[in-house]
Amino acid sequence: MSGFLTKLILVGSFVHAGLSCYHCFIDTEDSMRLCWGHILTEYNIRNVDSCFKMLDRMFNNNQNVIEAAKVGRGYDSVLRKIMMAEIMPIVEEFDQAMNNETEYEDRLQAAADKFITIASGLPRASGCFPPCGFQALGAVYNCMSCQYDTCEFPLDCPLQEITVEENNRTQMWCEVPFILPSDIQIVWRYTEVKTVLMDRFKEVTVGVDKLYSIPSARPEHSGTYQCEIFSQERSLVRIYYHLSVTPRAGVGHVKLQDVFNQALLPAGHFPLTLPQPPFALLRLPRSDLLTVCLSSLLLLLFLTLGLLYYKTTNKKNMKETDQEHEPLRKRYILHTT
Structure with missing residues (x-):
């Protein structure tokens, strides 16, 4: 009966500690085995709660441990191996054995320092780049919640304004500051009105082209252009450009x-008359037009x-x-x- 009560007290202490850097990687049973024989030197009594408080101070509330654990996606499994390599030998040694708090202090502090040193050398996440996009590779591992923190930015980027003079070239790029997967697919859409509502757009092109170019802009090209990037049929980001074409007299x-x-x-x-689109001359750069005038x-x-x-x-x-x-x-x- 006394053994059952002891385990109940240990479980209660563990639940009270909650999720944290240490408890993300060490099982409850192993933690109970570690703290079972913790002795308060001053009173020479066994005190499990003091052991868990020591773990909180050295691992869970240690900012250096938390920073060292901020690794990139996929490296949380490496963090687990590092933590277990430092803690499990102590668990095996202290299991069902009495050890004073000084011994616990020295051994656990050495384990925490070793974890910080090794974990700090693991690859870091690229981080989050505002203001938009699902940035999976920018997620950082949070050992206080035992999961990766997403960037939590919206998929839709702010609308960008572009103004171009008629018959000039304009280019729109589907680029983002964060790293994209290698299997992306790009969809360009267009609508005549200024909006970011999805149901107003019509699909223009589908492929991998990041550039949408209009060689000679005309007033009818005015409107909103949307670029959406997919990876494995999942939307990563939507970029918007509102194009305004300024007309000019060219007759x-x-x-x-x-x-x-x-x-x-x-x-x-006599010159051979051929049909040509209106304002054909305006497709020439101004430097070419000046050359023609001077030559004539x-x-x-x-x-x-x-x-x-x-x-x-x-x-x-x-x-x-x-x-x-x-x-x-x-x-x-x-x-x-």
Whole structure:
């Protein structure tokens, strides 16, 4: 009967301690075996509760132990092996044996220090990167709750605004600051309105492309674009871009391009008219447009100089010809008279 009461007291002490760094890895039965023979030196009596308080102080409430146990996902099993390698030899040695509190203090403190040293060398978690996304690899092991703490961020990222001038290129990237699994799938969706409501979007592409590019943005491209990343059919994050395309007048530039094209053609040739989309010139960068303008002006200048040179040379040749035929002309006049 006395043995049953002793076990009941030990279990009660264990439940009172709750989950913690030590109790995450050491079974209840082993803890009872460890503390069974704890003797208070001052009173020379066995006191189990004092043993559990010592465990709390050295392991459960020791901030160095807690920090050392903050490992990345999958390494909690390694923590268990380290803790058991330090505690179980003491359990086997102290089982059903009387030992004073000084002996407990020295042996358990050495075990705690060894656990801190080895556990601190294990890989750390990447951590949580705000403000959004399910970051499984960023989860950190919490030995106070005996489980991994998730980042607890929403899947939906804040809406990002993009403004682009008409006919300019725009790019949207489906990228996140945290590590992604290797088997991701990316879905791009679009809606004409500014919203983050899922039922308003229509699927555009499915694959692994992180980049969504619009080579020449037009007003009808305005709207909200959503990028959602999946891994094993589980959503990891949803990124939103609201695109605003600013229109600009381009008809005058198109007509100017036609003039330049005709000026560059040889004389007597007419340009071949081909259908083309409106504002086609605006797809050229401004630097190219400036080059065309300068080239056309230089061509017109050369044509003008060439024409002047031709007229001057022709007039001179005619004058020389008249001088050569002047004697003949005089003879002809005398002969006829």
